Amino acid sequence: MDNKMYCNVCGRELYVKNGMLLEDAFEAKKQWGYFSRKDAALHSFVICEDCYDDMVEKFAIPPEVTTVTEL
Ligand SMILES: [Zn+2]
Secondary structure (H helix, E strand, O other), X not given: OOOXXXXXXXXXXXXEEOOEEOOOEEXXXXXXXXXXXXXXXXXXXXXXXXXXXXXXXXXXXXXXXXXXXXX
16 A cells, blocks of 8 residues: 655646656655754655745855765
């Protein structure tokens, strides 16, 4: 049984097989802490590559990019 995963921004279903994400996507998890207004809530979402590109385009300072030679 495959768990469906969706891009949280555009709602597109991502390609998942045997619980494994078969396309690359940005997966975010944030446990908000004591100094936040979110009362220790854990927030998580997935952003597909197209939406990720759109998102970082709006950044005032672009993300730091380093090349990883060994995955
Ligand atoms: Zn998307």
